[in-house]
Amino acid sequence: MKEFPTADAALEGVTDGMSIMAGGFVSAGSPTNLIRALVRRGTRGLTAIANNIGLGDELDSLAEHGQLAKMITTFAIRASGSRTTHFERQWRAGAVALELVPQGTLAERIRAGGAGIPAFWSPVGPDTVAAEGKETRLFGGRPHVLEHALTADVALIRAQRADERGNLVYRGAGRNFNVPMATAARLVIAEVEEIVPTGSLDPEHIVTPGIYVDRLVRCPAVPVRWQG
Amino acid sequence: MPLTRELIAMRAARELAPGMVVNLGIGLPTLVASYAPEGVLFQAENGILGYGGVLEDDALFDPDMINAGGQPVATVPGASFFSSDASFAMIRGGHIDVAILGGLQVSVTGDLANWMVPARGGGSIGGAMDLATGARRLIVLMEHVTKTGEGRILPECTYPLTGKGCVNLIVTDLAVLEVTAAGLALREIAPDITVAEVLRATSAPLLVPAQVPLMEL
Numbered sequence: 001m002k003e004f005p006t007a008d009a010a011l012e013g014v015t016d017g018m019s020i021m022a023g024g025f026v027s028a029g030s031p032t033n034l035i036r037a038l039v040r041r042g043t044r045g046l047t048a049i050a051n052n053i054g055l056g057d058e059l060d061s062l063a064e065h066g067q068l069a070k071m072i073t074t075f076a077i078r079a080s081g082s083r084t085t086h087f088e089r090q091w092r093a094g095a096v097a098l099e100l101v102p103q104g105t106l107a108e109r110i111r112a113g114g115a116g117i118p119a120f121w122s123p124v125g126p127d128t129v130a131a132e133g134k135e136t137r138l139f140g141g142r143p144h145v146l147e148h149a150l151t152a153d154v155a156l157i158r159a160q161r162a163d164e165r166g167n168l169v170y171r172g173a174g175r176n177f178n179v180p181m182a183t184a185a186r187l188v189i190a191e192v193e194e195i196v197p198t199g200s201l202d203p204e205h206i207v208t209p210g211i212y213v214d215r216l217v218r219c220p221a222v223p224v225r226w227q228g
Numbered sequence: 229m230p231l232t233r234e235l236i237a238m239r240a241a242r243e244l245a246p247g248m249v250v251n252l253g254i255g256l257p258t259l260v261a262s263y264a265p266e267g268v269l270f271q272a273e274n275g276i277l278g279y280g281g282v283l284e285d286d287a288l289f290d291p292d293m294i295n296a297g298g299q300p301v302a303t304v305p306g307a308s309f310f311s312s313d314a315s316f317a318m319i320r321g322g323h324i325d326v327a328i329l330g331g332l333q334v335s336v337t338g339d340l341a342n343w344m345v346p347a348r349g350g351g352s353i354g355g356a357m358d359l360a361t362g363a364r365r366l367i368v369l370m371e372h373v374t375k376t377g378e379g380r381i382l383p384e385c386t387y388p389l390t391g392k393g394c395v396n397l398i399v400t401d402l403a404v405l406e407v408t409a410a411g412l413a414l415r416e417i418a419p420d421i422t423v424a425e426v427l428r429a430t431s432a433p434l435l436v437p438a439q440v441p442l443m444e445l
């Protein structure tokens with residue numbers, strides 16, 4: 001049985017220094033219950049991989065409590081300076097490292113990690129910081145950047161519904177990074193609103209096959225709002 | 229009078245036609261959805277193809293139904309959902325007709341800088357580099373000069389680049405400019421704005437035709 005009684009229990013074995021992927025795009029499909037449990041767990045020295053930090057998501061609480069060593073993300077520090085986050089203060093103090101990645105490159109690096117592709121040539125990023133220190137090569141006369149796959153020790157994801165085998169169905173724009181992250185971590189923990197008996201999900205509708213999902217926990221959605 | 233942000237968005241919407249697949253960046257570009265012609269299919273890189281305008285009623289907010297700026301949206305008939313890797317395959321693979329992004333600086337050769345102000349550092353790239361690379365046409369919306377009066381249209385960008393030679397059209401509160409092989413060409417000026425005013429606000433050489441039409445909004 002993959003179901004765990006609480007988000008806290010589902011994090012058993014998550015230890016200091018691990019790399020943790022967290023799905024979600026600000027409010028959509030964010031595994032907020034699992035992130036809050038990770039904050040409560042107090043695990044430190046983490047490398048977190050997520051689309052955004054500090055846009056209203058709970059990941060900023062990990063920064064607030066000094067649990068992050070490194071953040072790999074696409075939205076980190078507001079260019080406008082309209083709002084300051086715990087992550088921004090930690091980063092300015094040199095307490096946390098930041099690897100800023102173009103969003104599509106982040107998604108594809110995670111997809112590649114789950115698909116057994118060690119690296120790929122991307123047309124995104126030549127002549128920008130995204131290409132610094134990386135090999136480049138011309139294809140069809142256009143420069144491409146060699147990007148390496150990303151995997152992690154743990155992925156925290158959210159779906160709307162699971163069956164007992166861990167097959168997942170999502171809702172609206174909630175798929176986002178949850179889908180590739182489910183394939184790219186050694187331990188995949190999914191929070192869902194509902195767990196239904198095996199066989200009651202239509203196989204035509206399943207987005208994440210259950211073989212990718214190790215643990216399930218039932219949690220009500222936590223409303224998260226974008227803070228621009 | 230320079231154009232308001234709504235009027236900049238209204239002028240940009242005139243570049244769109246039914247059947248086009250269009251991605252709108254965060255900030256000023258999100259306003260374009262309200263003025264676009266029927267039949268434009270908006271793509272949000274967080275995984276929606278086919279959303280309508282932004283929902284104003286906060287009671288309708290649904291955390292799983294947002295555009296890439298976090299604003300609540302509703303789908304249109306025929307919409308589809310997909311994951312981020314599929315969304316950026318769509319973008320990188322050349323399946324987006326037009327991307328409309330905000331800008332901090334644009335060079336005369338169409339280089340774009342829009343993700344970081346060096347004085348602040350850090351920055352947020354989001355999907356901008358992917359869109360600048362993958363969209364078939366890139367339109368940048370921005371105020372012609374900064375709040376402190378510095379030019380945003382320059383011979384070379386001084387901020388870190390989002391992409392090189394990626395911009396096709398710039399719509400500002402003063403003018404419409406097109407990146408051409410010969411240089412940056414002044415195409416239209418805002419009502420009540422003179423060509424001389426545009427030239428004064430532009431810190432780079434412009435190709436100026438004998439007659440510059442007024443923007444139609």
